Structures are given as C-alpha cells and as structure tokens.
Amino acid sequence: MDTLVTQILNSLFYASILFLIASGLSLVYGVMRIVNMAHGNLYAIGAYVAAWAIGLAGAELHVSLLFVLLITGALAAALAGAIIEPMFLRPLYRRAEEYQLLMTFGLLLVLEDVMRLLWGPHPLTASALSEALGSISVLGATYPTYNIFVIVVGALAAVGLGAFVYRTRFGVMLRATSQDMRMASALGINVKRVYVQAFTLGCLMAGLGGAVVMPISGAVLGMGVDALILAFVVVVIGGLGSLEGALVGALIVGFVRTIGITYFAEVELAVLYLIAAVVLFVRPAGLFGRA
Amino acid sequence: MTELALASPRVWSGRRVVIGALAVGALAAIPAVASPFQTITICYGLVFAIAALGFNLLLGYTGLLSFGHSAYFGTGAYVVALLVKYLGVASMELFVVAGILGSVVVAGLFGVVCVRYTRIFFGILTLALSQVLWSLALKLFWVTGGSDGLRVPTPTLLGGLGGPGADKVEFIAHRYYYYVLILFLVATAAMWVIVSSPFGKALQAIRDNETRAEFVGVQVWKYRWIAFVISGAFTGLAGALWVPLNGLTTPDILYWPFSGRIVFFTVLGGFRTFVGPIVGAIAYNYLETYAVGFTVYWQLVLGIVLVLLVLTMPTGLVGTAIQIFERVRRARRP
Numbered sequence: 164m165d166t167l168v169t170q171i172l173n174s175l176f177y178a179s180i181l182f183l184i185a186s187g188l189s190l191v192y193g194v195m196r197i198v199n200m201a202h203g204n205l206y207a208i209g210a211y212v213a214a215w216a217i218g219l220a221g222a223e224l225h226v227s228l229l230f231v232l233l234i235t236g237a238l239a240a241a242l243a244g245a246i247i248e249p250m251f252l253r254p255l256y257r258r259a260e261e262y263q264l265l266m267t268f269g270l271l272l273v274l275e276d277v278m279r280l281l282w283g284p285h286p287l288t289a290s291a292l293s294e295a296l297g298s299i300s301v302l303g304a305t306y307p308t309y310n311i312f313v314i315v316v317g318a319l320a321a322v323g324l325g326a327f328v329y330r331t332r333f334g335v336m337l338r339a340t341s342q343d344m345r346m347a348s349a350l351g352i353n354v355k356r357v358y359v360q361a362f363t364l365g366c367l368m369a370g371l372g373g374a375v376v377m378p379i380s381g382a383v384l385g386m387g388v389d390a391l392i393l394a395f396v397v398v399v400i401g402g403l404g405s406l407e408g409a410l411v412g413a414l415i416v417g418f419v420r421t422i423g424i425t426y427f428a429e430v431e432l433a434v435l436y437l438i439a440a441v442v443l444f445v446r447p448a449g450l451f452g453r454a
Numbered sequence: 455m456t457e458l459a460l461a462s463p464r465v466w467s468g469r470r471v472v473i474g475a476l477a478v479g480a481l482a483a484i485p486a487v488a489s490p491f492q493t494i495t496i497c498y499g500l501v502f503a504i505a506a507l508g509f510n511l512l513l514g515y516t517g518l519l520s521f522g523h524s525a526y527f528g529t530g531a532y533v534v535a536l537l538v539k540y541l542g543v544a545s546m547e548l549f550v551v552a553g554i555l556g557s558v559v560v561a562g563l564f565g566v567v568c569v570r571y572t573r574i575f576f577g578i579l580t581l582a583l584s585q586v587l588w589s590l591a592l593k594l595f596w597v598t599g600g601s602d603g604l605r606v607p608t609p610t611l612l613g614g615l616g617g618p619g620a621d622k623v624e625f626i627a628h629r630y631y632y633y634v635l636i637l638f639l640v641a642t643a644a645m646w647v648i649v650s651s652p653f654g655k656a657l658q659a660i661r662d663n664e665t666r667a668e669f670v671g672v673q674v675w676k677y678r679w680i681a682f683v684i685s686g687a688f689t690g691l692a693g694a695l696w697v698p699l700n701g702l703t704t705p706d707i708l709y710w711p712f713s714g715r716i717v718f719f720t721v722l723g724g725f726r727t728f729v730g731p732i733v734g735a736i737a738y739n740y741l742e743t744y745a746v747g748f749t750v751y752w753q754l755v756l757g758i759v760l761v762l763l764v765l766t767m768p769t770g771l772v773g774t775a776i777q778i779f780e781r782v783r784r785a786r787r788p
Contacts, residue, residue, distance in 0.1 A: 198574055200714075254765060260574060261519045265721055266764045268714045272757030280751055388711060392585055399578055432589030439582045444567050447575055 165304035170421050172301065176310045178417030179317020183372030184390055185397035185409040186324055187365030193404030194341045194361040196260070197252060200267040203391030204274035205366045208243055209236035209373025210382035211278055214287035226295040233292075233374040240370020241363045243274075248362040253355070271388070279384055288381035313375050320368065321410055327364075328406060337361055341404065399439040402452025411450060481635055490627035494699070495743050497631045499736035500638045501695045506719045506731035507645045508688025513717075514725040515649055516681045517661030518572060522580030523716045525564065525587050526557040526686040528708035530693025532591060533557075535604035535703045546609040546633065549694050557690020558683055560587070565682035569675060572664075581710055588708035603704030606697045626699060634695055641688060642732065648684065649728065657681050689716070718760060724770025733772050 188202045213236030217229050224232075251270060255263050296308035328334040339347040340357045348354045373382070380386070397416050401408025416435060423431030442449060481500075485493045505527055512518045530553035537543040537552055564583045568576055591598045598604065608622055611633050648654050659667040660674050668674050697703050706712065715738070723734020741759065745752035767774050 196574075198578070251761065251765075258768065261513070261721075262764050262768060264519065264521070264574075264577065265717065266761060268717070269757045269760030269764060271711075271714075272753045272760065274757075276751045276754035276757065280754070392581075392710060395578060396582065399582060403574075403578075429593040430590065432593065433586045436582045436586040436589065440567060440579060440586070443571070443575065443579050443582070447571060 164302070168302045168304040169306060170425070172304070172306050172310065172314070174414075174417040174421040175314045175317075176417075177420055178413040179314050179320075180372050180376050181393060181397050181416055182317050182410055182413035183320055183368050183375070185394040185401070185413055186320070186406055187368035188391075188394050189398045189401070189404055189406060189409045190324075190328075190368070191362055191365040192398070193406075194337055195252075195256075195358055197263045197267070198403075199362075199365070200264065200391065201247070201270040201274055201387075202267075202365070202369055203387030203389070203394065204271055204278070205240040205243060205387070206369040206373040206390050207278060207382065207384075207387035208274065209240045209370030210377040210386065211282050211287060211373075212236045212239035212370075213374035214289050214377050214382045215282065217289040217292070218287065226291065229289070229292055229295075233377075234371075236374025236377070237367050237371035240373065241367035243370075244363040244366025245359060247366075248359045252362070253358070271391075275384065275387065282382070284384060286381040286383040287377075289378050292378040309378060313379075316371070316375050320371065324368065325406060333360070393435070396435050396439040399449055400442045402446075402449025405449065405451040408449050408451030478639065482632075485628050485631050490623050493627040493631055494623075495739060496736065497626065497634050497699060498696075498743075499739040500634050501692050501699060502716075502719055502735035502739055503732040504638055504641045504695070505689045505692035505716055506723070506735040507641060508685045508692070509716050510720050510725050510731040511645065511648065511657070511681055511685045511688070513720060514727075514730075515654060515661060516657045516678060518569075518678065518682075519577050519717070520568075520580040520685075521577045521710065521713050521717065522564070522568075522582075522584030523685075523689050524708050524710060524712040525580075525584035526561055526689035527693040527696070527712065527716070528584075528587060528591065528703075528705075529557040529560045529686075530554070530690035530695075531697045531703040531707055532598065532604070532693075533690075534694050534697045535606050536597075538606050539604055544607070544610050546611050546698065549609060549698070550637070550691060553690050553694025554687050557686045557693065561683045561686020561690070562679075565679045565686070569678040569682055581713065584708065584713060585710060588705055588710070591705040591708050598705070601705060603702050605702050607701075609698050622701075630698065634699075637691070637695065641691065645688065646728065653677070653680070718756070722759075722763060722770055724773035726769060727772045727776070730770050730772040734770060737771060 184202070184206050187205075188199060191197060191199050191202070213233050216232045216235040220229065220232055247270060251266055252263065255266055293307060293309035296312065298305050298307045299311065300306075301311075328337060336347070336352050336357055337360075339350070340352060340354055340361075344354055347357075373386075393416065397412035398409060399412075400415055401410070401412030415438070419435060419438065420431060423434055427434065446452075481496070484496055488496075505523065508526075509520065509523050512520050533552050533556035534549045537549065543549070543552075564580070567583065568579050571579055592600060595601075608625055611629055649657075656667065656672045656677050659670070659672060660677060664674055693707070696707075719734040719738040720731045721734065722738050723732065724730030742752065742756065745755040749755065763770070769777065
C-alpha cells in the first residue's frame with residue numbers, strides 16, 4: 164500500500180514538472196505554429212536563475228522567503244522569451260517552417276553555452292528548500308513534503324493556465340489568433356502583441372518548472388535538452404497545441420515512467436518514445452489535437 | 455521558389471565538368487600537400503558530406519525535414535561496432551555493406567511510419583523514433599557498452615591494407631582517406647543519378663505540389679518511402695565510414711542534437727542546391743574543429759553562426775555564392 168501511494172505520488176510529481184514544460188511548448192505551437200526547440204533551455208534557465216538567486220540570498224533570509232525566490236526563475240525565463248520572440252522569431256513568420264525550427268535549434272546551442280558561461284560547468288542546487296520541509300505521512304507512506312509542494316504547484320498551474328486561456332479576455336484573443344491568425348488580425352487583434360505575450364507565457368511556465376524542480380535535481384547543463392524530448396513525447400501524445408492534451412500527456416508519461424523505472428528500467432525511455440510513435444501513427448494530431 | 459542549380463537541364467555543361475574535375479583533383483592532392491591533421495579534418499568532412507547528401511534527398515528534393523537522421527548514422531556506426539565485438543570482423547568492405555544494410559532495415563521500418571506525415575509531424579516523428587534507438591544504445595549497456603560506447607580498431611581495406619597494429623594516423627591520413635574519397639565520389643555520383651532520374655523528378659514534383667503530383671500519377675506515399683530508405687542508406691554508409699575514423703562509437707551520435715547537426719550542415723551549404731550539403735558538411739566540420747580548439751564555448755559560436763545564417767543567408771553558402779555570381783554576370787552584361 165505505501166509503495167503504491169509513493170509510486171502514485173512520484174508519478175504526479177513527475178507529471179507536474181512535465182506539464183509545466185509541455186504546456187508552454189504546446190501553447191507556443193498552438194498560437195504561433197512554431198515548435199520551439201530551445202524551450203527546454205528556458206526550463207533550464209528557470210532552474211539556474213532560481214538556484215543562483217537563492218544562493219545569493221543564502222543564509223540571510225528565512226526559508227519561507229527562499230520559496231518566493233523560486234519565482235525569479237520563472238520571471239527570468241519569461242524575460243528571455245520576451246526578448247527572443249521579437250528579435251529572432253518575428254523575422255521568420257513568413258518563411259518556411261524549416262527555418263523557424265533551425266532558428267530555435269540555433270538558440271538552443273546559444274542558450275546552452277550562455278548558461279555554461281554564466282554559471283560554470285558545475286551543477287547548482289538549493290537543497291535547503293527541499294530539506295527544510297521534511298516529510299509527511301500520506302495514507303501511511305512517508306513522502307517528502309517538497310515533492311507535494313511541486314505537485315500542488317503543477318496542479319495550480321494547470322488550473323490557472325486553463326482559467327487564463329478559457330475565462331479571460333486575453334485568452335479569447337489567444338484562441339482566436341491560434342484558430343485563424345489573419346481573421347483575428349482583421350478583427351483588430353494586435354497579433355504581434357499576442358505572439359510575444361503567448362511566447363512569454365510559455366517561457367514563464369517552463370521557467371517555473373525548472374525553478375521548482377531545481378531544489379531536487381539541481382540545475383545541470385544538458386537538463387534542457389533532456390527535458391525537451393520528454394516534453395515532445397508529452398505533446399505528441401496529448402496533441403500539439405492542446406492544453407488538455409499537455410495535461411493528459413504529462414500524466415500518461417509520468418505514470419508510464421514510474422512504472423517503467425520499477426519494472427523495465429532498461430527500456431523505459433524506449434517505451435515512452437514508442438508510445439509517442441504509436442499515438443502519432445493512430446491519431447496524427449494526438450489524443451486531444453485538432454488535425 | 456528560387457531557380458538555382460536544382461533544376462539543371464544541361465547535366466554535362468562544360469563549366470560544371472571543369473569545376474568538378476578541379477574539386478576532385480584538389481581533394482585527391484590533399485594527403486600529399488596538407489598535414490595529417492588537415493587531411494583527417496577533410497576526411498571527417500567527406501564522411502559528413504555523404505550523410506548530408508542522403509539527408510538532402512529528403513529535405514531539398516522531397517521537402518521533408520527529418521530531425522532523426524542520427525538514427526541511420528548511428529545504426530551504420532553501431533552495426534560496425536557490433537560486428538567487431540561479436541564476430542571479430544575487420545574487413546572494411548564488410549563494414550560498409552553491413553552498415554548500409556542495417557540502416558536500410560531501420561529506415562525501411564521507421565519510414566513506413568514517418569512518411570505518412572509531412573511538415574512538423576514528420577520532423578517530430580522521425581525525432582521520437584531516433585530516440586528509441588538512442589535510449590536502447592544507452593541502456594542496454596551489456597550489448598552496446600552504454601555511455602562508454604564501443605571501440606573499433608583500425609580495419610583492413612580491400613582484404614590486406616592497413617589492419618590492426620598499423621600506425622593509425624598514417625593509415626587514416628593516407629589509405630583510409632582515399633578509401634573514403636572514392637566512396638564519397640561514388641556516393642555523390644549515385645545521388646546525382648538519383649536526383650536527375652525520373653524518380654528524382656517525381657520527388658521534386660511531390661515537394662512542389664503534393665496534390666498535383668498525385669494527380670499526374672505519382673504514388674506519393676511509395677516515392678517518399680523509397681526516398682526515405684535511400685536517404686537512410688547514404689547516412690548509414692557515412693556512419694559506417696565514420697567509426698574507424700573516430701575509433702569509438704558512443705550513444706551521442708544517436709542523440710537528437712546530432713540530427714540537428716546534420717540539418718545544420720545541409721542548411722549551411724544550402725539545401726536548394728545539389729552541392730550545397732557537400733560544401734556545408736566540409737565547412738561545418740572545419741568550423742566545429744576550430745571552434746572546439748579555440749574555446750570551450752564552441753556551441754555558442756555554432757549557435758550564433760546558425761542564427762545569423764537563418765536570418766541573413768537562408769540559401770546557404772552555395773546559394774549565396776550563386777546569387778552573387780549571377781548578380782555580377784548580369785551587371786557585366788550591357
């Protein structure tokens with residue numbers, strides 16, 4: 164029983180992180196039709212900036228304030244997004260999508276080394292946060308409280324993003340632009356602004372994901388490249404451009420990964436990619452995507 | 455679409471033959487005039503050029519952007535390494551044949567799934583499938599050596615030349631270089647025949663307008679699949695040639711950023727031209743070799759080059775050179 168509870172919580176923890184990354188990727192694709200290969204690096208920026216900020220504040224602040232500093236990671240990634248979209252992506256919207264993909268691949272290489280340049284080759288971490296919370300008992304299983312915190316953040320992000328996209332005026336403009344960019348533009352929506360806002364929002368989510376995972380797994384070079392592929396698996400299963408899809412995909416990948424690590428550790432990653440390939444084969448647009 | 459060298463009715467135009475002969479002569483003279491280091495760098499470039507030629511059959515001629523060509527390069531390389539590990543094979547000819555066969559099988563299987571889609575879905579699907587192989591190479595360490603990879607000793611060429619024990623630098627900078635050069639020339643000629651054949655024209659028709667191609671009787675699905683397999687075979691050949699050069703194969707060559715590099719060379723040279731990928735692969739390899747030697751932040755250098763390339767020179771080195779050449783010629787004419 165405790166093992167089962169622990170495994171379920173592990174899956175949810177993992178799914179939260181994946182959702183934070185994949186929802187941004189999906190949102191950007193949904194609105195702008197760009198698959199951002201540098202998205203994983205924005206997640207890594209979130210982790211690095213949060214670790215750096217917490218390291219600077221260090222011993223002087225109370226632990227609860229350090230939690231507030233996690234937000235710096237999300238804000239830094241959002242800022243990076245707000246710079247990247249107008250500078251590097253806007254000139255390419257009229258070109259073939261190959262160029263957009265290549266541009267984001269180039270940005271991936273650049274961001275990877277910018278992080279190495281700024282923070283060095285060694286991992287950064289702030290385990291004080293995860294240690295400070297200790298662990299709690301959930302249905303008889305002892306589980307780290309910090310992981311529960313991450314699950315709660317993931318759940319709140321899912322609800323918040325859903326409410327934002329489906330319940331606000333900005334969300335309406337976002338969805339209108341994603342359905343028909345020209346029509347939206349003709350109706351007086353400032354498409355340029357919607358694009359930069361959507362891209363920034365996507366990066367904010369990724370940065371938040373990186374920031375909250377950092378106290379557990381640290382900020383490491385290469386974390387973005389690894390995360391991106393899993394995020395791809397999530398959005399392919401769920402459907403590129405769909406938020407519900409990102410949520411369901413994240414849960415599927417989270418659970419499969421936990422089961423995989425327990426029972427078939429050797430081929431766990433291969434199974435995930437195969438699931439993605441099978442879903443794409445059967446339903447090209449993913450479970451929740453529109454073709 | 456720009457009318458560059460792709461549409462080339464006069465295959466044997468005089469100037470083209472002269473330029474080609476000069477290029478081949480220059481490549482053949484390199485071991486005699488350049489240092490072993492330079493020769494080996496060019497040798498890597500030629501190997502990557504074969505991969506880029508194969509890749510460009512899909513991108514430039516069929517209009518499909520694969521982000522999973524590391525799978526076929528890696529298959530070629532790992533087939534060779536496994537032949538060495540389990541069967542003790544040392545013959546380069548067997549390596550080449552087995553590498554091509556292995557990648558044809560993998561590309562045949564993956565192709566069935568991938569060619570049903572185009573555009574971004576094609577890219578993501580090729581990427582996801584290539585990562586299946588990557589994760590297997592990484593995790594099945596008792597077979598593949600995991601992240602340490604597998605060592606491959608110096609092979610024997612044509613049944614007698616080289617072989618384990620030979621001075622490696624000397625071997626690679628001379629005999630192996632010519633071996634690679636000859637296979638590169640064969641591969642280039644074969645690709646030229648393929649893209650100029652009716653089959654190649656059908657691929658270009660699919661690229662330009664899938665619906666029209668279908669209406670004039672081209673079986674789009676089948677043609678794309680064949681192109682996919684040929685593309686995989688070329689890339690697999692490159693993988694098989696790359697292993698003895700590198701002496702070691704690791705899962706890195708199956709990981710998706712390596713696919714990104716193959717895309718990078720091709721775009722650097724210009725994917726709208728036949729020779730673009732060749733020029734791009736050699737140029738990229740130089741760029742990377744020097745960037746790695748110059749700074750630990752070589753990815754930053756490459757990334758900036760790629761960003762600038764996409765923003766300012768989307769037709770690549772060869773495409774831009776042709777444009778400049780045309781402009782000069784037009785300006786000279788009254």
